[in-house]
Amino acid sequence: MVSFAEVLAGAHPSVILVLDFHGTVSAPDPQWPGECRRRDVQTSFGTFPVVWASGLRDELHRLSEDARVQLVWSTSWGPEITRIEDLFGLPRQPRAIDNVLPHEEVPAAKRAVIDRVASTGIPFVWCDDREAVEGASAGTSLTIRPRSRHGLTLADFERIKQFVSTAAARLHSVPVRNP
Numbered sequence: 001m002v003s004f005a006e007v008l009a010g011a012h013p014s015v016i017l018v019l020d021f022h023g024t025v026s027a028p029d030p031q032w033p034g035e036c037r038r039r040d041v042q043t044s045f046g047t048f049p050v051v052w053a054s055g056l057r058d059e060l061h062r063l064s065e066d067a068r069v070q071l072v073w074s075t076s077w078g079p080e081i082t083r084i085e086d087l088f089g090l091p092r093q094p095r096a097i098d099n100v101l102p103h104e105e106v107p108a109a110k111r112a113v114i115d116r117v118a119s120t121g122i123p124f125v126w127c128d129d130r131e132a133v134e135g136a137s138a139g140t141s142l143t144i145r146p147r148s149r150h151g152l153t154l155a156d157f158e159r160i161k162q163f164v165s166t167a168a169a170r171l172h173s174v175p176v177r178n179p
Helices: 004-008 054-065 078-088 103-120 154-172
Strands: 015-019 036-043 046-053 069-073 124-127 141-144
Touching: 004 069, 004 103, 015 103, 015 154, 036 078, 046 054, 046 078, 054 069, 054 078, 054 154, 103 124, 124 154, 141 154
Parallel strands: 015 069, 015 124, 124 141
Antiparallel strands: 036 046
16 A cells, blocks of 8 residues: 555656545435445444445445546544445555544644645545535645535546546646657
């Protein structure tokens, strides 16, 4: 697994996908076709209901396997997000927040993460139901602030994929010189 510091150093080629968890990936009423799944997940700081759509999990799998994308968790779950990676069958992804945070410290920690990511100039997508702010970053970015009750939608994933394609093409294009 690549560390967050390595991601910031440009160890990954194209787009950083910064993901919150509750209200973004897990939401009480996901707006996806098919059945939703629910599981209570035990962590060191309590048991939490996790609700997700299979389609959303599948989209996360596809993005985690896309060589143009580096998923990074930015969540108060800190290292406990491995429980979700295991539940979803996802490979380990870097964590921008490496410890479990009290509720009142979460906004400042997430803003610091985004400021650090934006300062690299690497294109990024920021998905967070509470903290994401349009136009809050310098550089090439896409901000998605899903409704907490519904989390990310299929339309959001389509926007992410389009942004990744455009950013990757821009980063990997070679200017043509006229003789």
